Amino acid sequence: MIIDGVDYRIAIVGEAPGEDEENYRRPFVGASGQFLTNIMRNEAGINRQACLDWQRLPAPASAERDQPVSTGTARRFKMASTELAHDIARFDPHLCVLSGNTPLRAAVGAHCQD
Numbered sequence: 001m002i003i004d005g006v007d008y009r010i011a012i013v014g015e016a017p018g019e020d021e022e023n024y025r026r027p028f029v030g031a032s033g034q035f036l037t038n039i040m041r042n043e044a045g046i047n048r049q050a051c052l053d054w055q056r057l058p059a060p061a062s063a064e065r066d067q068p069v070s071t072g073t074a075r076r077f078k079m080a081s082t083e084l085a086h087d088i089a090r091f092d093p094h095l096c097v098l099s100g101n102t103p104l105r106a107a108v109g110a111h112c113q114d
Contacts, residue, residue, distance in 0.1 A: 006050045011093040012036070013084065013103040014055040027055035052091040056080050057102045081106040 012028065020030035028036055040046040058076045084106055088096065098104050 006047050008046075008095075009050055009052070009091060009093040010046065011052040011054065011088055011091055011096045013057070013096060013098050013106075014053075015100045015102045016058055017055045021055055027053040052087065052093060054084060054087060057084065057106055077102075077106070081109075 014027060017027060018030050018032075021027055021033075027033070037048055040048060040051075057080045058073055084103075096107070098107055
């Protein structure tokens with residue numbers, strides 16, 4: 001599959017959206033996202049249109065410290081992980097970039113525990 005003239009597909013998976021992402025309802029639009037875009041375009045020549053940007057995983061702070069999380073948070077994490085798996089399968093990327101512990105946990109199936 002060729003997207004916008006390039007024959008690669010990259011999935012970029014981040015943690016929970018920040019304030020800018022919430023306001024614009026698009027992933028990676030804040031300062032970090034702009035930095036990522038500039039590096040990809042200027043340093044690596046990567047077309048962001050050939051990328052799946054995914055940033056909807058709830059990042060429970062207590063899970064990062066191996067503490068129990070609420071049942072609701074665990075449920076939201078599992079639902080988002082399932083949605084991510086479907087989106088990745090549909091996009092069929094050549095490369096997945098996992099930005100943070102939460103996307104890594106989702107990728108390996110390490111769902112938050114109740």
